[in-house]
Amino acid sequence: MSNPNLRLHIQRDQLTWFLDLLLDEREIFQLSASTGIVLDVDRLCALSRRELLVNLADVFLGGVGTAKPELRNPETSANTLVSQFLTEKAQAAISRVGYMEISEIETFFKTSDVLVEGGDFGEVIWALLTDQRTAVVEHGYKLLNTTYASIEMAYTNGGGDFQSMDQLERIDSHHAHDTESDLPQSGVPGREIEHLEQQLADSKADYTSLEQKHNRLDQQRAFLLEENRGLKTKAEENHATEKRLKTLEQENHILRGQIAQYIEDTTELQQLTDERDRLLAEKERIVEQLREYEQIKAAKETFTTDLKLVEEAVYKGHQGLEDFQTTLDSHFDVLENCHQAARGALNQIRQTLSYLDTQEIPEGQSPYNLTTEQPRVGVFVDVQNMFYAAKDRFGRRVDYIKLLDLIVGPRYLMVAYAYVVQIPEINQSSFLSLLEHNGYTIKSKDLRLRGDGSAKGDWDVGIAVDVVSMLGSLDVVILASGDGDFCPLAELIKQQDKRVEVVAFEHNTSMDLQQIADQFFPIGDELLI
Structure with a gap:
C-alpha cells in the first residue's frame, strides 16, 4: 500500500506510539534534524522525546500538530524523508515479509506478542503496511489496531498526552536524560564532545545489536525457509497422497462397478444355466415324444x-348285405301283398258271415254259394290328431277297435293304416301291439327337433301319398282326422269318382272338410274309453 493510503488509515496518536516503538533516541534526533522540524539545534535539543515524536507524526500525516508554529516546516519532502528512513530501517523485515506467502504471514504473525518480545514489532508492522498485497496490508492494520488498543491509550487535555504510566515514565526519563546529560550545552565544547562520543558508543552498540538481530533474523529466515521447504515438501506429499487417494477412490469406484457387473453377470449366467437345463429337459421330453410319435406313426x-x-x-x-336286403325287401313286399290280400279276404269272409247271419237261407241251399258285391274300403287314421282331440276336450281316449268296426260296417276292408309319431319320452309299444292285433297296419316315424328348438311330427304328406297310391284299388276312402289340410286330398278323391268319408270330433273338424266329405261321422261317447 502507498504512503498516501497509509496516511488516510492511521491516526495521529497511533502513529506517534508506533514511531516511539520503532525509533530510538538517536534516530528520532537524526530524523527530526533531517526533516527540518526545528532549524535551531539548541531548540531541537531542548524538545522532549514526546514533542519530537508528535512533530514527526504531524510531518508524516501532513497535518497540524500541537507544536508551536515556528517549529513546523511545511515542506512536502518531509513526508518522503520519514517514509524513506522508516523503509531503510525495516529493510530486513520488508525482505523477510516479501518472501512469505499470505498464509504464512497470517500463521507466523497471527498476534503481536511474539513481535513485541523479539523487539522487531515496529519493523514488521511497517513491512506489512507498505507491502503491495492488499491482504498483507489489511493484516498489518489489524495487528497495529489490536496492539494499540491493548495498551489502553487515550488522550486528555487536548494535547495528546499519554495516559499509560509506562509510556509517561519512559518518555520523562528520556527527556531528563536529554536535558541533563546527553545533549550538549551552549558554549561547552567538552561536554558536546563527550555527548558525541557517547552517541558514537551508543551507535556502535546499536549497530552491534542490529547486526546480532540481523544475524538472528537471517537464522530465523533460514530456519523458516527450511521449514517452509519442508512444509512445501509435505504439502506436495499430501497433494500427491490426496491425488493418489482420489485415484484409489476412482479405482475403487470402478472396481465396485466391476464387482456389481460381475455379480450381475454371475446371476445372468446362473439364469442362463437354469434355462439351459430346462431346455435340455424339454429336449429330452420332446425326443421321447418323437419316439412315441414314431411308434404311433408305425402303429397308424x-x-x-x-x-x-x-x-x-x-x-x-355291405354289398352282400345290400343284395340280401334287396332280396328281403322284394320278398317282404310279396309277403306284404299276400298279407294285405289275406286280411282283405278275411274281412270279406267276416262281412259275408255277418251278412249271412242276417239273411234267410232257403232250405236246401248252401250259404257258401252266395255272392255279394261290397265296396272296397281303405281306412287312414291320423292317431296324433285323434289322440290330442280326445284328450283336450274329453280327457279320454278313442276306442280304435270299435271305430274300425263302426266305420267299415259290412263293406270290404282293403287296408287300415294307423299313422303314429314316436315320442322318446312315451312308451307306445303296448298300444301299437294292440292296434296290430286288431286289423291295423302301423306306420311310425320319430318326432324331429328343429334347430330353433321346435318339433315336427305329422303324417299329412305321408297319408296323402298313401291314399293317392292306393286310390285305384279302393272305392271308399275313410279319413280319421279333422285336419283341414286334407281338403285338397278329399277333392282329389271325389274327382276320381271315389267316395270320401270323414270320421272325427265335431269340435275339432274343419268345416270345409265336413262339407267336402260325402259323409261325416262325428265321434261320440260310444267310441271313447
Whole structure:
C-alpha cells in the first residue's frame, strides 16, 4: 500500500506510539534534524522525546500538530524523508515479509506478542503496511489496531498526552536524560564532545545489536525457509497422497462397478444355466415324444393297412348285405301283398258271415254259394290328431277297435293304416301291439327337433301319398282326422269318382272338410274309453 493510503488509515496518536516503538533516541534526533522540524539545534535539543515524536507524526500525516508554529516546516519532502528512513530501517523485515506467502504471514504473525518480545514489532508492522498485497496490508492494520488498543491509550487535555504510566515514565526519563546529560550545552565544547562520543558508543552498540538481530533474523529466515521447504515438501506429499487417494477412490469406484457387473453377470449366467437345463429337459421330453410319435406313426400305418383290409371286407360284406336286403325287401313286399290280400279276404269272409247271419237261407241251399258285391274300403287314421282331440276336450281316449268296426260296417276292408309319431319320452309299444292285433297296419316315424328348438311330427304328406297310391284299388276312402289340410286330398278323391268319408270330433273338424266329405261321422261317447 502507498504512503498516501497509509496516511488516510492511521491516526495521529497511533502513529506517534508506533514511531516511539520503532525509533530510538538517536534516530528520532537524526530524523527530526533531517526533516527540518526545528532549524535551531539548541531548540531541537531542548524538545522532549514526546514533542519530537508528535512533530514527526504531524510531518508524516501532513497535518497540524500541537507544536508551536515556528517549529513546523511545511515542506512536502518531509513526508518522503520519514517514509524513506522508516523503509531503510525495516529493510530486513520488508525482505523477510516479501518472501512469505499470505498464509504464512497470517500463521507466523497471527498476534503481536511474539513481535513485541523479539523487539522487531515496529519493523514488521511497517513491512506489512507498505507491502503491495492488499491482504498483507489489511493484516498489518489489524495487528497495529489490536496492539494499540491493548495498551489502553487515550488522550486528555487536548494535547495528546499519554495516559499509560509506562509510556509517561519512559518518555520523562528520556527527556531528563536529554536535558541533563546527553545533549550538549551552549558554549561547552567538552561536554558536546563527550555527548558525541557517547552517541558514537551508543551507535556502535546499536549497530552491534542490529547486526546480532540481523544475524538472528537471517537464522530465523533460514530456519523458516527450511521449514517452509519442508512444509512445501509435505504439502506436495499430501497433494500427491490426496491425488493418489482420489485415484484409489476412482479405482475403487470402478472396481465396485466391476464387482456389481460381475455379480450381475454371475446371476445372468446362473439364469442362463437354469434355462439351459430346462431346455435340455424339454429336449429330452420332446425326443421321447418323437419316439412315441414314431411308434404311433408305425402303429397308424399298420392300423391303416388293417383298416383298408377291414374296409374292403366291410365293403364286400355291405354289398352282400345290400343284395340280401334287396332280396328281403322284394320278398317282404310279396309277403306284404299276400298279407294285405289275406286280411282283405278275411274281412270279406267276416262281412259275408255277418251278412249271412242276417239273411234267410232257403232250405236246401248252401250259404257258401252266395255272392255279394261290397265296396272296397281303405281306412287312414291320423292317431296324433285323434289322440290330442280326445284328450283336450274329453280327457279320454278313442276306442280304435270299435271305430274300425263302426266305420267299415259290412263293406270290404282293403287296408287300415294307423299313422303314429314316436315320442322318446312315451312308451307306445303296448298300444301299437294292440292296434296290430286288431286289423291295423302301423306306420311310425320319430318326432324331429328343429334347430330353433321346435318339433315336427305329422303324417299329412305321408297319408296323402298313401291314399293317392292306393286310390285305384279302393272305392271308399275313410279319413280319421279333422285336419283341414286334407281338403285338397278329399277333392282329389271325389274327382276320381271315389267316395270320401270323414270320421272325427265335431269340435275339432274343419268345416270345409265336413262339407267336402260325402259323409261325416262325428265321434261320440260310444267310441271313447
